[in-house]
Every structure is written in structure tokens, then in C-alpha cells.
Amino acid sequence: MRHISVEPPAFFRRGPSPFARLVLLGVISLALLFADTRFRYLENVRQVVAIILYPLQRAAQMPGEALAYVGAFFGSQRALSDDNAALRRQLVAQGPAVQGFPALQEDNARLNGLLGLRPHYGRAAIAVEVLYTGRDPFAQKLFVDRGADGGVAAGEAVIDAQGVVGQVTRVFPFMAEVTLISDKDHAVPVKVLRSGVRSVLFGAGAGRLPELRFTAPNADVQVGDVLVTSGIDGTYPAGLAVAQVATLERDTGQMFARITARPLAGVDRSQHLLVLGQAAAVPPRPDEPVEADPVKKGSRGKSRRGG
Amino acid sequence: MIVLPKMMPPLSPARPEEILRPARPWFILFTLFLGLAGNLFPFSGVAEVLKPDFLALVLLYWCIQEPRFVGVGTAWSVGLLMDVGDATLFGQHALAYAVLAYGAEYFRRRVLRFPLWQQAAQVAVLLGLCAAIVLLIRYVAGAPLPRWTYVVPPLVGALLWPLVSVMLQWPQRPPSSASDL
Numbered sequence: 001m002r003h004i005s006v007e008p009p010a011f012f013r014r015g016p017s018p019f020a021r022l023v024l025l026g027v028i029s030l031a032l033l034f035a036d037t038r039f040r041y042l043e044n045v046r047q048v049v050a051i052i053l054y055p056l057q058r059a060a061q062m063p064g065e066a067l068a069y070v071g072a073f074f075g076s077q078r079a080l081s082d083d084n085a086a087l088r089r090q091l092v093a094q095g096p097a098v099q100g101f102p103a104l105q106e107d108n109a110r111l112n113g114l115l116g117l118r119p120h121y122g123r124a125a126i127a128v129e130v131l132y133t134g135r136d137p138f139a140q141k142l143f144v145d146r147g148a149d150g151g152v153a154a155g156e157a158v159i160d161a162q163g164v165v166g167q168v169t170r171v172f173p174f175m176a177e178v179t180l181i182s183d184k185d186h187a188v189p190v191k192v193l194r195s196g197v198r199s200v201l202f203g204a205g206a207g208r209l210p211e212l213r214f215t216a217p218n219a220d221v222q223v224g225d226v227l228v229t230s231g232i233d234g235t236y237p238a239g240l241a242v243a244q245v246a247t248l249e250r251d252t253g254q255m256f257a258r259i260t261a262r263p264l265a266g267v268d269r270s271q272h273l274l275v276l277g278q279a280a281a282v283p284p285r286p287d288e289p290v291e292a293d294p295v296k297k298g299s300r301g302k303s304r305r306g307g
Numbered sequence: 308m309i310v311l312p313k314m315m316p317p318l319s320p321a322r323p324e325e326i327l328r329p330a331r332p333w334f335i336l337f338t339l340f341l342g343l344a345g346n347l348f349p350f351s352g353v354a355e356v357l358k359p360d361f362l363a364l365v366l367l368y369w370c371i372q373e374p375r376f377v378g379v380g381t382a383w384s385v386g387l388l389m390d391v392g393d394a395t396l397f398g399q400h401a402l403a404y405a406v407l408a409y410g411a412e413y414f415r416r417r418v419l420r421f422p423l424w425q426q427a428a429q430v431a432v433l434l435g436l437c438a439a440i441v442l443l444i445r446y447v448a449g450a451p452l453p454r455w456t457y458v459v460p461p462l463v464g465a466l467l468w469p470l471v472s473v474m475l476q477w478p479q480r481p482p483s484s485a486s487d488l
Contacts, residue, residue, distance in 0.1 A: 018378060018379050018408075018409050018412045019409065021378070021379040021380055021405075022379050022405055022406065022408075022409045025379060025380065025383040025401070025402075025405045026402055026405060026406075028398075029383070029386075029398040029399075029401045029402035029405065030398070030402070031398075032397050032398035032401070033396055033397065033398040033399060033402070033444060033448070035397075036396050036397035036398065037396065037448050042391065042397050045391055046391065049391050049392050053347055053392065056344060056347070056348070057347075057348075057349050061349070131349065132349035132350070133355065135346075135347070135349070135355075135393060136393065136395050137453040137454070137456075137457055138395075138445045138450035138451065138453055139395075139450065143349075184449075184450065184451045185449075204451065205450075205451030205452070205453075206451070206453060206454050207454045208451070
């Protein structure tokens with residue numbers, strides 16, 4: 001009985017075996033992954049791809065938009081009038097606050113002038129609409145319909161009617177990417193409206209409430225407290241509502257309290273958003289003291305230049 | 308043994324003993340492009356949760372049917388394109404698709420012998436492996452764990468497998484296979 005060779009004849013060979021290729025390409029992929037996490041070298045390529053994909057994405061949305069348009073056209077008179085009445089009630093309810101606002105603003109300007117603070121408002125705001133949410137299940141991002149053409153710039157704050165939604169992180173020619181405050185890599189400097197305690201609100205990823213980290217267990221925070229932006233970072237203007245404290249866990253064994261907060265804005269629901277223009281230039285950060293002499297760490301304040 | 312309901316002959320999947328014509332290279336490229344477009348297509352709401360990895364499905368089909376044209380190398384390069392389009396980490400899909408293609412290479416000889424629903428179960432394993440690799444890479448790179456709905460797309464992809472395989476083998480069916488054997 002003849003033994004049949006398992007190896008194919010030489011003329012059927014097609015280069016290295018699949019396993020060899022897998023190993024080689026796997027090593028290359030790991031190198032690319034490492035380089036990308038470290039150096040972020042793909043930004044230009046992404047701009048080009050975004051331009052190429054833009055018509056495709058708009059075309060994809062057309063059926064939905066057409067349906068919505070037809071639906072709105074045939075929307076019942078009743079729904080419209082209900083809507084109208086609700087809006088009118090809301091307008092009246094907000095009347096006192098709105099009417100008092102110019103006076104408050106003037107007061108504020110005077111007081112700020114007295115205190116020698118620079119006026120930090122005077123921003124242009126751009127109304128945008130959400131195009132679609134990001135495809136990446138690991139990140140909390142969405143895309144809006146104005147980009148560099150509409151004057152949107154990276155680093156600008158994005159809000160809706162209730163509070164802060166996020167921050168513009170990438171600007172493409174016709175759209176912009178907004179990282180939501182629930183994204184894991186996102187942090188908002190906030191303060192507790194009631195007590196003035198400052199902290200930083202860190203996103204925790206999809207389906208989890210953002211956390212107030214690095215807050216001492218004895219800090220003056222209560223469940224239900226409203227957190228507003230403190231304006232310290234120069235990205236978010238001060239005083240925007242961000243979140244409401246949802247849970248609070250003080251454990252004396254821990255260094256910090258465990259505080260989660262529920263965003264006030266419809267972070268994953270709002271369709272219409274507002275991009276706030278960039279703040280007046282923040283003075284440059286003072287240089288870090290030279291770390292040549294670790295013994296002098298205690299007297300860091302002395303080596304800091306006046307700003 | 309489950310007997311598939313009799314449909315229009317060209318709509319039913321090819322039996323293993325049927326000999327298909329070789330696929331045209333441009334058709335393979337075109338379907339890969341369609342898969343890529345499907346992946347980059349912005350979905351929202353429920354569709355976003357259900358959306359399978361179309362490109363992985365198409366790649367898997369060609370890796371099984373035409374291993375001479377589409378193999379580990381092709382899958383890897385297509386994965387790179389997907390990474391660029393997806394604006395996420397560069398190389399995650401490349402690695403995942405390369406492993407997917409290798410898995411397809413490993414059991415392409417027997418997978419077509421099974422009835423479609425058993426093929427779909429094996430495809431679910433491969434697509435799940437692909438998703439697990441992406442999850443592992445992102446987790447190591449510092450991303451949080453996604454919601455539990457992350458396991459849904461591979462299953463939807465497996466359910467779509469019969470449809471995808473019938474659609475992709477359509478141009479390769481010889482005219483004689485239209486008549487029942």
C-alpha cells in the first residue's frame with residue numbers, strides 16, 4: 001500500500017503557511033497598536049477618511065430624515081398645539097429668571113470689575129445637531145453636523161438645555177466629534193453649588209455614572225447636590241450645570257469618598273446641542289519647578305515664578 | 308436531520324457536492340468594499356446594538372470559499388482599512404481579522420459539510436473570537452468594559468450567515484444547478 005504524502009507538491013505551494021503569516025502580521029499589528037496608543041500618529045489619515053466617508057454617511061441618513069420630514073408634515077394639529085402650550089408655559093415659568101438676568105449680569109460685571117477679574121463671557125455659541133453616535137462601543141462619543149466650516153474648534157464645551165454634554169475633541173471639515181462627560185477619558189472640573197467644594201468629575205464609561213474622585217471623606221457633599229463647572233481648566237466656562245450627586249459612600253478606611261453623580265444634560269439623548277466658543281485666553285501655566293533636587297520638594301512654592 | 312424548506316432553487320444554499328464556478332476577483336473586492344461600507348455606516352438606536360460586523364462576515368465567507376484569493380494577509384490589510392475608518396486604535400481590527408482568517412483556514416474544509424444552522428453556530432464562535440480579541444486589546448489599552456450588549460453583534464452575524472452565504476455564492480452558481488439534482 002502506498003503512503004500518500006500529506007505535504008502538497010511544490011507547485012501548489014503559495015508562500016509561507018497561514019500560521020507563519022498570522023504570527024508575522026500579529027507581531028506587526030501589536031507594534032502598530034503600541035505605536036498608536038503612544039504617539040497618535042493617525043490624525044491626518046483620519047481627516048482624509050472622514051472627508052471621503054462624509055457623502056456616504058449623509059446619504060445613509062437621508063431615508064430617516066425624509067421619514068421624519070413626512071411625519072412632521074402630517075403631525076397632528078393637536079400635538080402641535082399641545083407642544084405650543086407647553087412651551088408657552090415654560091416661557092412664563094422662566095420669566096422671572098430671564099427678566100432678572102440683565103440686572104444680575106450688570107451687577108456681576110460691576111462686582112467682577114471691583115474684584116479685578118477678567119470678563120470671561122462674550123462667547124459665540126454655535127447651535128449643532130447630533131448626526132450619529134460613535135461606532136466604537138468602548139468610547140462615549142457622538143458626531144455633530146458642524147465642523148471647521150461652521151467655526152467649531154477642538155476643545156470647545158458642548159451643552160444642551162439642561163447642562164454640560166461634553167467637549168469637542170476632533171474637528172473634521174463638515175462635522176466634529178464630541179467626547180461625552182461619561183467617557184472614561186474625560187474629566188470636568190466641578191464645584192458643589194451649595195458648599196463650593198471643588199472636585200473633578202471623571203466619566204466611567206457606558207452605563208456607569210460619572211464619579212467624583214479625590215474628594216476627602218469629610219468634604220461637604222450631600223446626595224442631591226448640584227455640581228457646576230468651576231471654570232478652572234479654561235475649557236468649560238464657570239457655572240454650567242453638570243450633574244447631581246446620586247450616591248455617596250463615606251468609608252473612613254478609604255482615602256477618598258466614593259461619590260457618583262448623574263449628568264443633568266441628556267448626554268445620550270439630546271438631539272440639539274450648543275457649542276460654546278473658546279474662553280478668553282487663560283494665562284499660560286507657570287513653569288513646573290525643575291526637579292533636579294528632590295530634597296527641595298518641600299519648598300516648591302518658592303521656585304515658582306509669579307504669574 | 309433538518310430538511311430545509313424548498314425554496315426557489317437559486318435562493319437555496321449550494322449543497323456541498325455542487326461545484327461552484329470560481330469567483331471573479333472584482334466581485335470579491337466589491338463585496339469586501341460593501342462590507343466595509345456597512346461597517347462604517349452610521350446606525351443609531353436599536354440597529355446600533357444589533358449591527359453585526361459585516362466585513363468580518365464577508366471575509367469569513369471568502370476565506371472559506373476562495374482561500375487562494377483571500378487569506379490571512381488580505382484579512383489583515385482589510386482590517387487596517389477598517390481601523391483607519393473607525394478612528395479607533397490602529398491595528399485592533401487588523402489583528403482580529405487575521406486571527407479570524409486563520410480560524411477559517413483551520414476549519415474551512417469541514418464547515419461547508421454541515422447544515423446551515425450548524426455552520427452558523429461555528430461562525431458565531433469565530434465572530435465571538437474576533438470580538439473578544441478587540442475587547443482584549445481595548446481593555447489592555449485602558450478602555451472600560453463595554454455594556455453586555457457587546458455580545459449581541461456576533462450572534463446577529465451568525466444568524467445572518469445563511470443569508471450572506473447564499474447571496475455571495477449566487478454569481479458562482481452554474482446555471483445547471485438551478486434544476487434539482
